[in-house]
Amino acid sequence: MGEQIEKQGYSFGTFKGVYTPSVLTIFGVIMYLRFGWVLGNVGLAGTLLIVTIATSITFLTGLSISAMATNMKVGGGGAYYIIARSLGLEAGAAIGLPLFFARAIGIAFYIAGFTEALLSIMNPLASLGIEPALAAKIISAGTLLLLTVLVYFSADLALKIQFGIFAAITVSLISFFMGNPSSEALAIPLDAVIPPKAGFWVVFAVFFPAVTGIEAGLGLSGDLKDPSKSLPIGTLLAIATGYVVYMVMPVFLNAKIPDSSLLLVDPNIMATISRWAPLVVAGVFAASLSSAMGSLLGAPRTLQALAVDRVIPRFIGRGFGKDKADPRIATAFSFVVALAAVWLGNLNLIAPILSMFFLLSYGLLNLSAGLEGLIESPSWRPKFKIHYGVSLLGAALCFAAMLMIDAGATLISIFVTALVYYLVKRRRLNAHWADMRYGILTQLVRFAIHHLSRLKPDERTWKPNILALSGSPKSRWHLVEMAHALTQHSSALTVASILPVEDWSAEKVQSMESSMHDYLEKREVDAMVKIFPSPDMLTGAKSLVRAYGYGPLVPNTILLGDTENRSSFIEFAELIQLVYRTRRNLIMLRESDVTVDEDADRKADAIADEIHVWWGGNKANIGLILTLAYQIQKSPVWQQSKLVIKTIVDSEDELEPARERMETFIEEQRIPAEAKVLIKSMPSFYEIIRQSSANAGLIFMGMRPPGEEETIEAYSDYYGKLMDATKQMPPLALALAAEDIEFRQVIGISGRN
Template structure:
C-alpha cells in the first residue's frame, strides 16, 4: 500500500507513470496486432461467448487465464485498498460512525472498515444479480471514477490559475493539460450514460454539502479560501475602476468599539437585529496597558455572531484613551475596501458625552454614519415590536430626493429592525398647524412608497411643539432621532427623559440612500 512505502512522495509518481507508460505500450501493440489478424466485423461483434483475442491467439487458454488473473488482481487490490481508504476517512471524522470504521485490530488491520466495505460489495452484487448483471451497475461505477479524475484535473487547474505560492508541483505541466482532462471526463461521462452521469454528480454534490455541514478543519487547508480570496481581489480591482455607487450596494457594516467585552455582550441582540442577514459587525476592543484581559473575550461574542449567520470579526488595539483609539481606527479603516459605514456607541452616562462631542467632530471627515444607542434602564428594548422614526419638517418644498435630510440611515436601520423583529415602523412628525400637517402626511406617505417600507408602516403627524409631540405620541420599544451636526448633549438628555424608552440617535454618512 502507498502508506507503507518508504518514500511515497517519490515512489508513487514513478510507479504510476511507469504503469501508465507500460500499459499504453501494451494496448497499442494489441490494437496493431488485432487490426492485422481480425476483420472489422469480428471486432465489432460483442458476444460474451466469443472472445476475438482468444480465437486469434496461439494459446487461447493464456488469454482467458490473463483475463481471470487481471480480474482477480483488481478484486484483491480493491479488497485491500477500500478498507484502508474507509479507515482514513473515519480517522478524519468524515463518515458517519467514524470512530467505528477508524478502529484497527491488534495487528493493525482495519477490520471494522473491511466489514463495512464487504457489506457494500455484497449489496452491490445482489443488486447486479437481480438487476441484469454487472453491466447494469458498471456505468455508475465508471461515473465515479471519471468524477474522481475530473475533480483532480479541476483542482490542478484552479491551483494553477490562482498562481498561489503554496502550489509548487515537482512535475509542472501546462494549464491546458488539466483543462483537457476535465473536459474529457465530462464528455465521456455524458457519452457513457447521461442519466448515471447526472446521478453521480448529484450524489457527489450531496456528499460535499454533507461535509460542509460537518465543518471539518483539514490540517493541510484547502483551495477554497484561496479561490474566494483571489475572486475578491479580482472583484475589488474591477470595482475600484468603476464609478462609485454606494447607495445601491449599501449594507450595514458596523464598527463597535468597546473597552470591555460585557459592553459588547449587552448590545449583542440589537446589533444582530440591525445587521442581519447581509451586514457585518467588527468588534474593536480598546484596552490600556495592563487591561488587555477586559477585551479578550470579544472573540467569543464574534463567534456567536457567526453562529447566527452574521459576518463578524474582532480587532484588539492598545490605546491611551477611548476617544483617540476610535478616531485612529476609523482613520485607518477608511482606506480599506470593505470599510465600516456605521459607528455604533452605547450611551451610558452624561459625563461620556463631552468625549463624544470631540470624537464625533474628529471622525466627521471620514464619512461614517453614527448610531448612538441610549437603552432604557428598566424596559430596555421592550417587546421588540414598535419602532418610531422621528422626521423633522421638510418645508418649504417638501420634496423627496436620493439624499434625505439626515434621514436615510434612520429609515434603513428602522427597516432592518422591523424586518428582524417582525415589527412595525411609525413615521412621526411634529408640526405647528393644519396646513403643514397635510403636507407632512403626503410627504411621509410618499416616503413609505418610494422607500419601499413595509405595508403596515403607519404615519403619525402631531400638531404640537416637538417636546409636546414626544409626550403625546404612543410609546414604542425604540425611537429613532436624527443626530444634529452640532452635538447637543442637552437635547439628547431631554429627549431620553421625555420619551421614557430606548432611543437611537443617528447621523447619516452621505453614502446611503433610503430611496435607492
C-alpha cells in the same frame, strides 16, 4: 496516534506497489469483455476519441498526483489522503466515503466480469439444476470470498500473485495480436439478435473505469517505501502503457472484423480473434481477478485512513499482521459492500456508477493541485512541477465528462458528496494538519479587493458595513443586538472593544478576541472581532474610525452608544464630528430610561412591536433611516413588527396633503409601512415625539450634522441639549447620514418628497 498509524505498513517499490496493480487494473475486464462492444457502437474514430479523452483525464490527474506526491509525504488512503490534506478534512471525507463505496462496488464489477467470462464457456453449476442467473451470483460470491481471504491475511502475498497475473495478461495480448481468424469464425450467428447502438457518452461511461487503474496504485500509498518517487513514475508509466495498448487494439480489431455488428453480439471477441483462444480466456480470468484484488487492497485502506482521521469509528482502521499493515476490519466492511453489489451482476449497470465517483475524485485531485499552484504559497515546492492551468484543465474535463455522461447522476453524486461534507462539518472534527483553505480564501479576498478598489459604492447595492463600538458584548449587548439585526449575515459587522494600553499584551488581545468570538458564536451573531489597545476609550474609538479596514473594505456605518457624562461631551462631540468628516454614517443607540408602571403594561404590549420613524427636514437622514428601518425588519427579532412613519405639520390645512404624499410614497416604494401625520400641538417637537411614541419598540430619528465652521464647543452644546430632549423615551436610534451616497435613491425618495 494518527501519525503512528500512517507510518505503519509495507515498503513496496514502484513496480510492485504502483505500476503492477495500476496496469493490471487498466488491462482489466473492460478490455477483454467490453472493448469490442465499444468499437461496435461508436466506430474506430469514436473509440479512439473515447480512449484519448478518458486517458487525457487520467493523464492530467496523474500529473496532478505526481506534483502533490512530490510536495508532501503521502500517507495511507491515496486520493482521500491528498484531498483531505489539501482541501480540508471535510472535503476529504466528502469524497473519501463515496470513493470507498465506488472501489468496493468496483470489486463486484470486476468479479462480475470474471463470472461472465466463465459462464460464456461453461456453467459449473448446471449439473445441480441451477439457472445461469443464479449461478452467476453464487460463483461471484464464492470468488469474492476466496479473494477476500487472500487479501485479508497478506497484501504482500496478493501482490506477489499479481506478477503471475501480469505474465498471463501479457501472453494473452500477444496471442490476440497474432490472431488471424477465418471468415467462418467471424460470421455472425444466424440466431443472433443485434442490439441497437448506444450513444457516445453512454459508451464513454462504460469504458471510463478501464483507465481508472491509477486508483489501485494510489490506494496503496501508505504501503510504499518512497511515495514521492513511486507514485509519479509508476502512475505515469501505467497510464502510458494503457494508452498505447488501447489505441492499437481498436485499429487491429477494425482491420480484422468485416462486420461491426459482430462486436455487439460477441463479448468474447478477443478470444475469437486470437491465435490461441485459451490464453485469452486465461487472461480474462487473470485480469478480472487481479482488478478485483487491486480494489480489495485499495478500498479497505481508504476506509482505514478515514478511521485514522476519526471520520468513522477508529476500530475500523485497526491494523493486523506484519507491522500491523493489514486492515482486516476494513477489509471485512469492503467484503460486505462488494457482496451486496454482486447481486446486481450487470457490468453495464455498475460501470456508470463507478465512473461518476472516480471522475469526481479525479476532479478534486486536479482541483487540489491547481489551487496549490494558483495560490503559490511558499510551502508549494513540488519536485515534479506542472503549471496550475494543467491541473485546472483536468478538473474541468472531469466535471464536464460527468455532466455529459449523465447530468442527473452528476447532481446525485454532488448531492451525496455535499451531504457527507455537511455531516462531517457539523461534527467539528479537529484535524492535526494544516490545509490550504486559508490560502484559497486569502487569494479570493485579494482578487475581490483589487477589483473592488476600482469601483465606487452605489445606491443599488448599498448595505450597512458596521463597526460597532460596543466594548464587551456582555455589558452592552443592546448595541451588538442592533448591529446584528441590521446586518443579518448579509453584510459585514465588526464588534470592537478598547483595551487599556497599560493592560495590553499580544496574548491578552488574542485571548479576548477568542472569548468574544465564542460568546458571539453561541448567540449566532456572525461578526468579526477587533480588540484595540488605547490609553482611553474615546481615543481608541477615534483611532479605529480613522484606520480600521483594508483597502476599499472599510466600515461605512459606525454604531455606538450615547454618553451622559457631561465631562466627556467635548470628546464625544469630537468623535461624532470625526465620523461625519470621514464620511461614515452614524447610528447612536440610546437605551430606554422609561419606567413602565403596571397601568401601562396592557397598552405597551399592544404596540411595543412597532418601529416609529420620525421624518424631519434632513432628506439625507430620512433616506438612511428608512433604509435601516427596512433592513432591521428582515431580522427574526423585528420581522413581525409594524413600521410607522410619522411627521409633524404646523396646521390642520397641511394634514391631508401631507398624509396623501406619505401614503403615495409608501405605495410607490413598496415599503411595508403605515403613515401618520400629527399637528404641532406643543412648543417642543420632542415632547410630541415622547407622547406619540411612548410605547414604541424602537424609535428612529435624525441628528443634525456638525457645521463646517461650527466650533466643537457649540456642537457639544447641541449634543447635550439633544440628550436632555430625548430623555424618558423608548429605545432610540439617532442616525446621521454622511457617506457619499444618495440615500434617497436607496429607498426611492425623489426630490419632490
